[in-house]
Amino acid sequence: MADTHPPRPNQGQPPLPRGGQATLEWLDERLGLRTIWTTIFARAVPQTNWFYTLGSASMILALLQVITGMLLTIYYVPTPDHAYDSIQYIMNEVTFGWLIRGLHHWGATLMVITVFLRMLRTFFMGAYKYPRELTWITGALLLLIVLVFGFSGYLLPWNQKAYWAGSVGTAVVGAPPIIGPLLLRIVRGGDQIGAVTLARFYGLHIWWMPIALLALIGVHLYLVIKIGITSPPERDE
């Protein structure tokens, strides 16, 4: 029987590589993987130093926090009668629960440090100047988000330290004259720290803040790639 198929486009060309390479080629042709890779990872950067790794470090930590946080939600419950017990359960009964919670706990502390150092680096190197104002602004917002993360997460264990830190921390909102007391009641969801506070801090911690964080990281990264980064300033600049 005659072959009625039209000639294949790659006839006469060297055969496609086999295995993983072939799959990669197939995907690359449709998704443009190489372009994405080159744009993000193999882009041209000026002469840099180790301080320039603080951004990647923050993002890796953010990724770890997302993963360990998702794991913690498997057992944690945000109600005053069970929050503490569920964390005791994670620490004492669940296999490697101590490790997952430990990673989340120390990752949070480390993230505040790396993000803050990153801001200092940007400030001292003058990297916030034209045309990178928006990179700076989104970065500053990201720092604030990380701090809100830290504060809202601090309440969730519902132990003495969490309760009183939450009590003192939220009291700051009550400082402005006239509207202060109302703002405080809105933040706490009532006159005192309680079930409503815990639930809204939990919602803030696992929905509102992560989505804001990921969206802003997207914008921030886009700007870093689009505009590029600065080289360290020279002595007489």
Add this chain to the structure above:
Amino acid sequence: MSALRTSHGDELGRRKFLSGIIGMVAGAVAVVVGLPAIGYLISPGVKRQSQEKRLILGPVAGLTPGIPTGFPFSRKIKDGWVESAQTGVAYAVTHDGQNVKVFSNVCTHLSCRVTWDPDKGGFFCPCHDGLFGVDGEILAGPPPRPLDQFQTKIENGQIQILLEA
């Protein structure tokens, strides 16, 4: 100085060396988080704590031969981070005043609760009209197997049963 070579025989430059190191570190992090995460997720299903408990129902002498006597019981069991109560009724049956069988009141069909119904002469399940005889055997309805029995022991004339899980 001769250049280092990769396993493919290419020259191992600074770029290749560093990306190799990055890959290895990333892999290590993935393993350190990923493997424990598997244990973390499956552990409540795999780690089973025995919650066995012996329960004394009452004296054998208190049973009427041929007629099941229900003993309601309630005990605390650990359910993750919650203490919950497990309640049920154990039906003790004797025919000769010496050997005692104790049945669970959980229907073997879909776990509804059966009750001893003297008019029907059996344990009746109201959900799907299952009926079990005085020795737990199936008389009518959809149950797939006879009523479950508790492990039973008689000590000093007192009926003891073993509650599991």
